[in-house]
Amino acid sequence: MGLFARTEIDGGVLGQPFGQGSGRRLGRANDEKVRLANRYLPAIAACPGFRSWFSQSRSGRVPLMSGRVIDNLEAVSPRRVVHALRTLDPAGGGVVTYVQHLRRSLAERSVELHCEAVFPSSRHWRVLALRWPWLFRARIRARLDGADLLHVHGVFGWHVLLGVMAARRAKCPYVVTLHGHLHPDALRERRLAKWLCLSLFGRRVLEDAAAVTVTAEEEAHCLRLHAPAAHVAEVLPGLDVPASEPPPPERPIADTSCLRLLYLGRLHPHKGVHRLVQALAALSRRGVSVHLTVAGSGLRHYRWWLHRLVAWHGLGSRVMFMGHVDADERAALWNTADALALPSRSENFGFAVAEAMAMGRPVIVSKNVGLASLVSAKESGLVVDARDSVALQAAFMALADPERRQRYGRNAYQAARQALSLQTMGDAHWQLYERSGAP
Structure with missing residues (x-):
């Protein structure tokens, strides 16, 4: 037989x-x-x-x-996934951080991850600067030969149009991660250009994708408004979460009563750094001691305005601007920060918030930050209205209490371990790639 x-x-x-x-x-x-x-x-x-x-x-x-x-x-059939994005410059913000963390989360899996970017830096390039898109077009076509999947980051830009065109030419499926590009605040910038992009090709790109990933229900709602037929998948990014809870920040003996806040991210009006300065100024007039460290680079005119605002309120000794910080400098910042503040008008996820939680630091975030629901559910900090200066001041006062700060910090670390680890991120993307047609 x-x-x-x-x-x-x-x-x-x-x-x-x-x-x-x-x-x-x-x-x-x-x-x-x-x-x-x-x-x-x-x-x-x-x-x-x-x-x-x-x-x-x-x-x-x-x-x-x-x-x-x-x-x-x-090992027999590794997934070969190509990522298309605007730039790989670390100053480009959360998109670059997302890709860096994703590469590490998939390091132990059978995935060949390749990245192609249009521009060499995060500066604003002219739309008609066609040299870089032309070179990107050739590179992305070569990368997609034999690839299993294309992962596009964002909705607008040359990398979206040329990347998807190359994927269709190679008969390669693709997925899209929004990165908050369809939020109303984001769409207000360059409104006409973005409306044209959505009308000419953006909507079709989204609806033809094997999946469009979002990080919160609000972002899914924005997607359905502009591309009702898109296939939605909620996937949270992740980061390195220490195996044990980090120690509390170092504090000089003479500095026990001062609340030390950290803002970490790009300098842009929708991030609300000016609201932090205004709230700090109001508390300073009441004799409350708060120190703010601003770490990040961004729009030159906004940076200039923030410096003027600090000088006008006489807060030169209480607000420190550090500019862009690298990984080592970021680690040093957490040793002296009591909490992180992000009163952003729109934030699809908030990598700085996730990093603060992983380091056991409480956070103050606006309702528009993607992680606000997790912060509220796990009691990892305070959620406020970004436009309410009084609520922001009350949040500062609440975190001036050391016991409350420690309790929120412990909860934040546990929440990060459960929901925001690299392992969780890798599992979610592995499943996404399998469902999207990568063999």
């Missing part, structure tokens, strides 16, 4: 008899290969690419491979 490998795929049967009627004798080595094939066949058949190939088979009976022993299924 011959050997028979059998498994069910969507109600169909895949099998191939060996031995009886084969016209040749199977030696001992070949018997071992058949045994291994029978063992691994159900897992192979569960792969999306294999299912698609089998469903197109005329006979439905596919011979088992007896020429190679399979030791590691993931």
Whole structure:
């Protein structure tokens, strides 16, 4: 009686008899290969690419491979995913951080991750500066030859249009991560250009994608307004969360009563740094001691205005501007920061908030920050209205209490361990890539 490998795929049967009627004798080595094939066949058949190939088979009976022993299924067919984004400049903000963390979260998985960016830096390039898009077009086409999936970051820009065109040319599926680009505040900037992009190709790009990832229900709502037929998937980014809770910040003996706040991110009006300065000025007039460190770079005119605002309120000794900070400098900042504040008008996720929670620091965020619901649910800080200066001042006063600060900090760390780890991010993206058609 011959050997028979059998498994069910969507109600169909895949099998191939060996031995009886084969016209040749199977030696001992070949018997071992058949045994291994029978063992691994159900897992192979569960792969999306294999299912698609089998469903197109005329006979439905596919011979088992007896020429190679399979030791590691993931090593046999690694996913090759190409990421398209505007720039890889670290000063570009959360998009670059997202990709960096994603690369690390998938490091132990069988994924080849390649990145292609249009511009070499985060500065504002002219729309008609066609040299960089032209070079990107050639690179992304070459990258997509043999790729399993394209991951596009954002909705607007040359990388979206040229990346999706190249994917269609290569018959490669693609997914899109919004990064907050459809939030009403984001759409107000360059309104006409963005409206034209959405009308000409943006809506179709979103609705034809295998999946469009969002980080919060509010972002999903914005997506449905502009692309009702898009396939929505909620995927949270992640970051390195220490294995044990970090120690509290270092505090000089003579500085026990001063609340030390940190703002970490780009300098842009919608981030609300000026609201922090105004709230700090109001508390300073009441004799409340608060110190603010502003770490980040951004729009030159906004940075100039913030310096003028600090000087006008006489807060030169209480507000410190550090400019862009690298990874080592960021680590040093957490050693002296009691809490992080982000009163942003729109923030689809908030990497700085996630980083603060991972370091066991409480946070003050606006209702428009993507992580606000997690902060509120886990009692990891305070959620306020970004436009309410009185509420912001009350939040500062609340975190001036050391016991409350410590309780929020412990909750923040536990919440980050549960929901914001690299492991969670890697699992979510692995499943997303499998569902989106990567073999």
